[in-house]
Amino acid sequence: MSTTAAVINKPQRSIWAGGQSPLKASYGKLMMWFFLVSDAFTFSALLVSYGMIRFSHAAYTGSAEAFNFSQEWWPIPEKVFEAVPFLHGVPAPLVFVGIMTFILILSSVTMVLAVEAGHRMDRRAVEKWMIWTIIGGALFLGCQAWEWSHFIHGTEAGGQWIDGTTIFGANLVQNQYGPPLFASLFFFITGFHGTHVLSGVILNMMVFYNTAVGTYERRGHYEMVEKVGLYWHFVDLVWVFVFTFFYLV
Amino acid sequence: MSFEKSNVVVQPVDREKVKKIWKVAILLGVVTGIEFLLAFTMPRGNLLIGIFIGLTIVKAFYIVAEFMHLKHETKVLIWSILIPLIFVVWLIIALIVEGGSILQVR
Known part of the structure; x- marks a missing residue:
């Protein structure tokens, strides 16, 4: 009698009662996710500060053709970022930053393909796609270095500072393109993102090395590729927002 | 070898x-x-x-x-990532309004 009762009244264990993973994700992946949530807060704080500072400055109201750099109003981004390497003096608004966006999206794609190859335990394919991802990241960093250098050195015509003198380029004190805060935010936001890309490239190199020497093959899984992949996609995700809020809007 | x-x-x-x-x-x-x-x-x-x-x-x-x-991923994981981001929505509204007010008093 008691034995049948024991079977019927077997207590229903909650999935949170231990002994299993309710989120069906490993410790490392979960922690990466929660790190990314906190990093998302940092980037949102930076971008929202950009929004606040922009709204606290007068906006340019005239026509886009007649636009000129002034300390009086916030610059139109497409007028600031219109230079492309090897095309000196040719205005090509947003073209270079568009190329950078495509590079980063593509390197994100090659990262997914590396993760996919890892699921299949295909070491050769993981190596191949990690190399492409690293190249994409390095290309992006190179583009950003050029972008910064151009922004710092300025245009040939320069711009007017408050006291009437002509200044060239931007730094943390003066800015030919508009209010000094515009330059500070540019350095801060794209610099913080660039630092993320740099550490992402270093992590990718580490993953490539470990793949090449067979560490993950011996371990029996390529989860590390997935974890670093999450970080790399996040970097791409942040760039999507930086692209919109810093360059397009 | x-x-x-x-x-x-x-x-x-x-x-x-x-x-x-x-x-x-x-x-x-x-x-x-x-x-x-x-x-x-x-x-x-x-x-x-x-x-x-x-x-x-x-x-x-x-x-x-x-x-x-x-x-x-599981639903619980999705929500535990997405729900905290409500704070960002609040931050956007708060600071954009604040920015407009600063322009007014400038």
């Missing part, structure tokens, strides 16, 4: 999965292209800014859902 024969079984490529990845990639590229086009063909204004933000959210959705695989 002996070469250790690897006994790892490599599974064949899942064509469907790879096709899906490239489909999302092309979608991201096309959306970026549309944003680029709109930046030069539409007059600047709140409508354009609204479209840009909308398209950005579309891109963000595909990156997070497909590339980061969040769409295929």
Whole structure:
């Protein structure tokens, strides 16, 4: 009698009662996710500060053709970022930053393909796609270095500072393109993102090395590729927002 | 010198999965292209800014859902990532209003 009762009244264990993973994700992946949530807060704080500072400055109201750099109003981004390497003096608004966006999206794609190859335990394919991802990241960093250098050195015509003198380029004190805060935010936001890309490239190199020497093959899984992949996609995700809020809007 | 024969079984490529990845990639590229086009063909204004933000959210959705695989995780994990981001929504509203007020008193 008691034995049948024991079977019927077997207590229903909650999935949170231990002994299993309710989120069906490993410790490392979960922690990466929660790190990314906190990093998302940092980037949102930076971008929202950009929004606040922009709204606290007068906006340019005239026509886009007649636009000129002034300390009086916030610059139109497409007028600031219109230079492309090897095309000196040719205005090509947003073209270079568009190329950078495509590079980063593509390197994100090659990262997914590396993760996919890892699921299949295909070491050769993981190596191949990690190399492409690293190249994409390095290309992006190179583009950003050029972008910064151009922004710092300025245009040939320069711009007017408050006291009437002509200044060239931007730094943390003066800015030919508009209010000094515009330059500070540019350095801060794209610099913080660039630092993320740099550490992402270093992590990718580490993953490539470990793949090449067979560490993950011996371990029996390529989860590390997935974890670093999450970080790399996040970097791409942040760039999507930086692209919109810093360059397009 | 002996070469250790690897006994790892490599599974064949899942064509469907790879096709899906490239489909999302092309979608991201096309959306970026549309944003680029709109930046030069539409007059600047709140409508354009609204479209840009909308398209950005579309891109963000595909990156997070497909590339980061969040769409295929458990519901609890999805919500524990998304719900904290409500704070960001609050921050946006608070600071944009604040920015406008600072312009008023300047």
